[in-house]
Amino acid sequence: MSTNSKRQAAYEAVDKHLNSDTRIIGIGSGSTVVFVVERIVQRGNFKKNDNSGEKNENSDQKLEELDLNQCVFIPTSFQSRLLIINNGLNLGEIDQYHEIDITIDGADEVDENLNAIKGGGACHLREKVVAEISKKFIIVADYTKRSTVLGEKWIKGIPIEVIPFCYTLVLNSLKLLGCQNFNLRMAKNKAGPIITDNGNFVVDAYFGKLDGQQFLGDDNLTFINSPSEVLKRIKLLTGVVEVGLFVGMAEIAYFGEEDGCSVGVLKK
Numbered sequence: 001m002s003t004n005s006k007r008q009a010a011y012e013a014v015d016k017h018l019n020s021d022t023r024i025i026g027i028g029s030g031s032t033v034v035f036v037v038e039r040i041v042q043r044g045n046f047k048k049n050d051n052s053g054e055k056n057e058n059s060d061q062k063l064e065e066l067d068l069n070q071c072v073f074i075p076t077s078f079q080s081r082l083l084i085i086n087n088g089l090n091l092g093e094i095d096q097y098h099e100i101d102i103t104i105d106g107a108d109e110v111d112e113n114l115n116a117i118k119g120g121g122a123c124h125l126r127e128k129v130v131a132e133i134s135k136k137f138i139i140v141a142d143y144t145k146r147s148t149v150l151g152e153k154w155i156k157g158i159p160i161e162v163i164p165f166c167y168t169l170v171l172n173s174l175k176l177l178g179c180q181n182f183n184l185r186m187a188k189n190k191a192g193p194i195i196t197d198n199g200n201f202v203v204d205a206y207f208g209k210l211d212g213q214q215f216l217g218d219d220n221l222t223f224i225n226s227p228s229e230v231l232k233r234i235k236l237l238t239g240v241v242e243v244g245l246f247v248g249m250a251e252i253a254y255f256g257e258e259d260g261c262s263v264g265v266l267k268k
């Protein structure tokens with residue numbers, strides 16, 4: 001994983017999809033999205049110093065200037081809210097808009113059908129709300145996130161946001177679904193579980209590779225472990241608020257390659 005790979009993917013997405021007509025922009029969460037905002041500011045009509053020290057591959061291209069005073073940026077987390085504010089961009093709130101022009105976000109793993117696992121940073125609830133009302137939902141990531149089937153690379157488990165007092169119920173229900181490997185996500189530098197921006201807990205549940213094979217539950221009932229089926233099963237559990245499986249939502253993904261210069265594209 002490299003910073004340059006993330007930066008290249010982010011720059012490519014901004015350069016390909018943001019133009020002078022783009023107005024309402026969703027800003028995802030995580031380390032890759034930092035470069036999305038960096039590029040937006042570079043292309044904007046108010047200039048901040050670019051401290052990246054990196055030469056951008058696209059810097060010679062003639063790109064339309066973005067009129068940032070006319071744009072509103074919708075955050076998907078406290079982190080992305082700060083990113084928007086600290087870069088002097090106009091902050092909007094999710095509930096002010098019923099439609100967003102475009103959202104660019106990171107991912108923890110993306111399969112060949114553009115399904116994604118998200119929530120490594122516990123932001124997947126707001127990320128999903130913003131993605132769902134976006135006309136275009138675009139993923140940016142480095143090459144390590146690209147896989148054939150979900151669960152091949154991200155083996156920490158599918159992030160599940162749960163209501164705090166329901167977490168033991170959810171853990172038991174996951175066991176009944178046949179999941180053998182699940183954990184309440186614990187905080188670092190704080191005793192106890194992590195608390196999401198929405199005041200909830202996160203459980204990470206690994207269902208193996210989501211390759212469409214039969215999955216046997218503890219109750220001897222089987223189901224097909226495709227991303228959509230696993231999403232439905234988990235979402236139906238009492239106490240679950242949102243699942244970090246984004247099925248059929250992204251229309252294109254940019255992956256910064258290992259060389260730190262080239263960018264792979266996956267689209268529908």
Ligand SMILES: O=C[C@H](O)[C@H](O)[C@H](O)COP(=O)(O)O
Binds near residue numbers: 032033
């Ligand atoms: O909850 C966090 C988000 O889903 C992130 O977009 C995801 O974890 C990817 O983050 P990063 O760009 O740091 O790999």
